[in-house]
Amino acid sequence: MNPADLFGTTFACECGKTHSVPIQAVVYSETAVQQLPAILDRHFAEQRIYPAHSRIALVADERTCAVAGRDCESALKLAGWTVQTLIVPDSPHGSPACDDITRDSLRLRLLPCDGFLAVGSGTVSDLVKWIACDAKLPYAMVATAASMNGYASNNIAPAIRGVKRVINGTVPRAILAVPSMISQAPVELTAAGFGDVLAKPVSMADWKLNQMLFDEYYCPLCAQLIRELEPGYLAHPEAIRAREPEAIAALFQALIYSGVSMTMAGTSFPASGGEHLISHALDMTAMARGLKHDYHGRQVGLGTIFTCALYERIFALESPTFRTVTEPTDTAFWTSLADVVEEEHILKRQKAERAVQELNRPGMWDQVRATLAPTLRKAAEIKQCLRAAGAAHRIEDIGCTREHFLAAALHCHQMRERYTVIDLARAVGIMPKAADEIIEEYLV
Ligand SMILES: [Zn+2]
Numbered sequence: 250m251n252p253a254d255l256f257g258t259t260f261a262c263e264c265g266k267t268h269s270v271p272i273q274a275v276v277y278s279e280t281a282v283q284q285l286p287a288i289l290d291r292h293f294a295e296q297r298i299y300p301a302h303s304r305i306a307l308v309a310d311e312r313t314c315a316v317a318g319r320d321c322e323s324a325l326k327l328a329g330w331t332v333q334t335l336i337v338p339d340s341p342h343g344s345p346a347c348d349d350i351t352r353d354s355l356r357l358r359l360l361p362c363d364g365f366l367a368v369g370s371g372t373v374s375d376l377v378k379w380i381a382c383d384a385k386l387p388y389a390m391v392a393t394a395a396s397m398n399g400y401a402s403n404n405i406a407p408a409i410r411g412v413k414r415v416i417n418g419t420v421p422r423a424i425l426a427v428p429s430m431i432s433q434a435p436v437e438l439t440a441a442g443f444g445d446v447l448a449k450p451v452s453m454a455d456w457k458l459n460q461m462l463f464d465e466y467y468c469p470l471c472a473q474l475i476r477e478l479e480p481g482y483l484a485h486p487e488a489i490r491a492r493e494p495e496a497i498a499a500l501f502q503a504l505i506y507s508g509v510s511m512t513m514a515g516t517s518f519p520a521s522g523g524e525h526l527i528s529h530a531l532d533m534t535a536m537a538r539g540l541k542h543d544y545h546g547r548q549v550g551l552g553t554i555f556t557c558a559l560y561e562r563i564f565a566l567e568s569p570t571f572r573t574v575t576e577p578t579d580t581a582f583w584t585s586l587a588d589v590v591e592e593e594h595i596l597k598r599q600k601a602e603r604a605v606q607e608l609n610r611p612g613m614w615d616q617v618r619a620t621l622a623p624t625l626r627k628a629a630e631i632k633q634c635l636r637a638a639g640a641a642h643r644i645e646d647i648g649c650t651r652e653h654f655l656a657a658a659l660h661c662h663q664m665r666e667r668y669t670v671i672d673l674a675r676a677v678g679i680m681p682k683a684a685d686e687i688i689e690e691y692l693v
Pocket residue numbers: 262263264265266268468469470471
């Protein structure tokens with residue numbers, strides 16, 4: 250399968266769904282900014298009644314505006330567009346935040362427009378996706394770093410009332426990137442993207458697990474799309490560190506297509522399992538305590554080492570006993586977020602109970618293990634890849650304490666209904682001991 254053939258298509262899939270990939274163009278070229286006006290003309294066209302008076306809202310942060318925003322603005326103005334440039338301010342803890350407060354303040358400043366352009370990476374692109382979807386207007390992205398897999402996905406991952414959520418949006422009409430800009434982006438951003446993409450074996454295994462236990466929707470084509478990309482970025486992690494153009498291009502492509510697979514599946518399952526929950530819990534608790542947190546993908550990298558090691562330990566069990574383990578939502582850990590977390594935790598308790606019933610059915614465990622084990626990677630291999638790529642691979646790299654990381658690993662299952670390897674580890678009774686040992690073995 251050539252994944253580029255998927256753009257702009259709609260087709261019936263063996264999974265029973267009709268998949269649609271409304272992204273019309275992905276341009277990875279040194280002349281991407283120069284091509285921008287023509288691409289928007291082509292792909293925003295149906296929204297505009299008077300093409301001669303097209304208005305666009307360009308959203309960037311201070312840094313991405315300087316790196317690419319001003320150039321995009323000039324190119325668009327030269328081509329006759331009216332451009333309103335909106336700079337997303339930094340939050341008190343550093344980079345801008347994608348949350349309801351930032352969204353609302355952007356909306357207040359917004360003039361009427363025919364579409365949006367996001368210039369930036371995670372936060373900026375998610376904010377634009379959110380506002381554009383609510384306004385039912387098209388948008389495009391100029392990516393400034395290979396830092397996360399959200400560019401081509403329809404998911405938005407904002408904090409609402411302080412809790413990380415995943416909400417459905419739409420995909421951009423076009424994604425543009427300048428290779429030299431992506432290569433020269435801060436190295437921790439590229440390493441974050443690498444951490445996000447390395448998480449795939451775990452998130453895919455968690456997704457399959459949900460199909461086996463709860464009859465959750467699953468698409469083999471999306472799974473294949475992600476599996477086929479692996480060799481492109483996994484083979485030479487040191488080339489990522491050295492910013493070799495081919496390696497960076499392969500990483501960027503993997504990030505785009507993992508977003509495409511989420512879009513096709515219509516769920517974040519293909520790219521967000523237990524490893525992501527750890528990162529979300531770290532973000533949320535840092536924000537609630539007024540502290541800084543590290544980049545999403547850097548935390549996800551650690552979450553991936555941790556969850557791969559958990560899967561290894563679980564699959565080493567010959568005939569485990571599955572038990573429902575329940576506990577109250579921990580207010581000492583979640584602080585001001587405890588009430589909102591409790592809403593999801595109620596659903597999780599029900600799901601965990603159903604899972605135990607299913608896992609105790611004769612033959613189910615063997616089937617789960619035989620299906621998932623061959624698709625996973627070893628924790629040691631993930632750690633080695635992250636290290637070679639210059640990415641975060643120890644708790645101290647993400648500015649977190651051992652105690653807090655351990656607490657996040659032991660509490661993150663409470664914050665979302667989605668069943669993951671972390672719930673499975675609890676059901677077989679290896680937590681919290683396994684968490685502590687894994688941290689000792691791999692993460693300090
Ligand atoms: Zn499908």
